[in-house]
Amino acid sequence: xxxxxxxxxxALNLGIPLSVHIxxxxxxxxRCVHCYLDHDDHGEMTTAEIFNVLAQLADAxxxxxxxxxxxxxxxxxxxxxxxxxxxxxxxxxxxxxxVMIRAREAARLRQLGVEQIQISVYSHRPEVHDxxxxxxxxxxxxxxxxxxxxxxxxxxxxxxxxxxxxxxDGAGVMALAKELGTSYTLDPTITPKMDGDTSILALRIxxxxxxxxxxxxxxxxxxxEFCAPPPxxxxxxxxxxPCSAGHTACYISPYGDVFPCVQFPLPSGNVRRQKFLEIxxxxxxxxxxxxxxxKGLTVCSGCDHVGTCTRCPGLAYMEGSxxxxxxxxxxxxxxxxxxxxxxMLRRALAGPTTPLIQIQIH
Amino acid sequence: xxxxxxxxxxxxxxxxxxxxxxxxxxxDSTFFTLNEIATVxxxxxxxxxxxxxxxxxxxxxxxxxxxxxxxxxAEQFVDELSQHGILxxxxxxxxxxxxxxxxx
Numbered sequence: 391x392x393x394x395x396x397x398x399x400x401a402l403n404l405g406i407p408l409s410v411h412i413x414x415x416x417x418x419x420x421r422c423v424h425c426y427l428d429h430d431d432h433g434e435m436t437t438a439e440i441f442n443v444l445a446q447l448a449d450a451x452x453x454x455x456x457x458x459x460x461x462x463x464x465x466x467x468x469x470x471x472x473x474x475x476x477x478x479x480x481x482x483x484x485x486x487x488x489v490m491i492r493a494r495e496a497a498r499l500r501q502l503g504v505e506q507i508q509i510s511v512y513s514h515r516p517e518v519h520d521x522x523x524x525x526x527x528x529x530x531x532x533x534x535x536x537x538x539x540x541x542x543x544x545x546x547x548x549x550x551x552x553x554x555x556x557x558x559d560g561a562g563v564m565a566l567a568k569e570l571g572t573s574y575t576l577d578p579t580i581t582p583k584m585d586g587d588t589s590i591l592a593l594r595i596x597x598x599x600x601x602x603x604x605x606x607x608x609x610x611x612x613x614x615e616f617c618a619p620p621p622x623x624x625x626x627x628x629x630x631x632p633c634s635a636g637h638t639a640c641y642i643s644p645y646g647d648v649f650p651c652v653q654f655p656l657p658s659g660n661v662r663r664q665k666f667l668e669i670x671x672x673x674x675x676x677x678x679x680x681x682x683x684x685k686g687l688t689v690c691s692g693c694d695h696v697g698t699c700t701r702c703p704g705l706a707y708m709e710g711s712x713x714x715x716x717x718x719x720x721x722x723x724x725x726x727x728x729x730x731x732x733x734m735l736r737r738a739l740a741g742p743t744t745p746l747i748q749i750q751i752h
Numbered sequence: 753x754x755x756x757x758x759x760x761x762x763x764x765x766x767x768x769x770x771x772x773x774x775x776x777x778x779x780d781s782t783f784f785t786l787n788e789i790a791t792v793x794x795x796x797x798x799x800x801x802x803x804x805x806x807x808x809x810x811x812x813x814x815x816x817x818x819x820x821x822x823x824x825x826a827e828q829f830v831d832e833l834s835q836h837g838i839l840x841x842x843x844x845x846x847x848x849x850x851x852x853x854x855x856x
């Protein structure tokens with residue numbers, strides 16, 4: 391077990407939130423077609439409020455702090471926030487589109503000891519990337535930012551969300567990452583909007599293309615291993631919990647709302663009205679999330695993929711039940727291994743659903 | 753042997769977890785966990801207190817360890833962390849060099 395895994399296990403045993411993700415704003419200078427946020431300011435936490443939250447998080451034992459948005463640099467006090475976070479000795483990771491980062495900003499991030507910068511790149515082709523961000527010239531500016539950051543010796547990761555419209559560009563973005571000296575992660579997950587609007591799910595990659603992505607060695611590494619049929623689930627799997635959400639991690643919105651995860655919009659408290667630790671320890675919602683075990687999942691507990699599926703309880707929650715299946719993850723497991731999930735089989739047996747009443751108006 | 757003064761680097765992330773300190777270098781992402789004794793030395797590394805005093809007052813007293821053995825262990829620990837740039841070491845006091853104390 392690695393040292394970090396050991397620390398994670400210890401944090402889990404002690405009930406300590408090792409990682410917290412804070413979106414400091416939802417405002418953004420891009421308008422990405424797949425974004426799950428609105429971009430208005432409904433009353434963001436002030437600088438003083440964020441400083442107060444950071445102090446509480448340090449006291450609670452938080453080590454990894456992700457600052458994200460929206461676009462973090464839309465806040466004029468962004469560097470003040472990073473400076474305070476570093477004074478409190480957090481390991482800070484920043485997620486940004488990089489459009490507003492030039493030499494000066496890159497140097498400041500280096501000076502403040504930011505651990506890692508994650509930058510979204512959707513394609514190596516400007517016409518594709520800019521069509522997704524809806525900001526002309528954005529790829530050029532983002533690449534320029536990456537060069538500034540790299541010249542400062544900072545660790546940069548390119549995050550490549552794949553969707554309808556760019557799914558064939560994964561290898562191109564990976565090559566760009568190599569050329570720029572950054573690491574690369576791909577993510578084919580498109581989530582519903584925070585307000586429940588599911589229209590952007592139409593951007594999800596169709597199954598056949600997802601299968602192709604999962605079988606490309608340059609993207610997933612060892613294909614045989616990645617796409618292997620799931621081994622039978624043992625007792626440890628059935629007693630296991632799905633992910634770190636609510637166990638060693640949580641998410642705080644720009645308005646102080648606390649959620650189990652950025653992808654899990656279950657309101658669990660608000661740091662403007664309660665102390666963070668009070669929410670972390672006593673929120674009924676977080677305690678409910680903590681009670682989820684694989685053996686208690688309504689459909690997935692009987693699924694072949696239960697031990698290897700990336701089932702996201704947040705996505706499942708958005709589909710109706712945090713203990714239910716997440717169909718996007720069923721699709722991933724199926725396209726990866728060729729073995730249908732229990733949820734897919736159940737749906738196939740139920741047959742096509744027909745409405746109780748059909749009306750035709752002439 | 754000349755007196756040694758130690759101070760925590762500002763280019764680190766650190767947090768106390770169940771009595772042991774997690775430290776990560778922002779320079780090369782090396783990750784350390786310090787046991788209880790090393791954590792006490794780390795927390796006392798204010799740049800002003802000589803290492804021998806830290807050993808005598810914090811380690812020998814609190815952990816009932818032989819002074820010579822404790823000093824040897826502390827020197828080794830300091831050398832290792834200073835090689836990774838997360839502890840600064842000098843024969844003179846290191847003033848204004850420490851980040852604020854992490855939670856304890």
